[in-house]
Amino acid sequence: MRVELVWSPRAGDVQHRWLEVEEGATIATALRGCAEFAQPPGELRVGIWGRERPLDTALRERDRIEVYRPLTVDPKEARRQRYAKRGERIVSRHRPKAGSG
Numbered sequence: 001m002r003v004e005l006v007w008s009p010r011a012g013d014v015q016h017r018w019l020e021v022e023e024g025a026t027i028a029t030a031l032r033g034c035a036e037f038a039q040p041p042g043e044l045r046v047g048i049w050g051r052e053r054p055l056d057t058a059l060r061e062r063d064r065i066e067v068y069r070p071l072t073v074d075p076k077e078a079r080r081q082r083y084a085k086r087g088e089r090i091v092s093r094h095r096p097k098a099g100s101g
Helices: 027-032 075-086
Strands: 001-009 011-022 045-048 051-053 066-067
Touching: 001 027, 027 045, 027 066
Parallel strands: 001 066
Antiparallel strands: 001 011, 045 051, 045 066
16 A cells, blocks of 8 residues: 655755555554664654654555654744744734724
């Protein structure tokens, strides 16, 4: 069966591979089938279609395995940095601006 493996070694760089695995394969066996993850370094955070899953999760045809790298910047801090760079207020779609409505 075919599964997709996606990971980002660094910001802005997304890698993608299609892997052929046997029926009943797990995330761990699929990762061992890819040269970049043949010997995974320590703890890996992985998921299938955006939902974090343990390495012993059984795979299904055309699953998308995603390997998550650790955050280097707190998301709130990253937003502050983008705001400072743009010099304008970032408006959320979920909360109206003060005074509107």
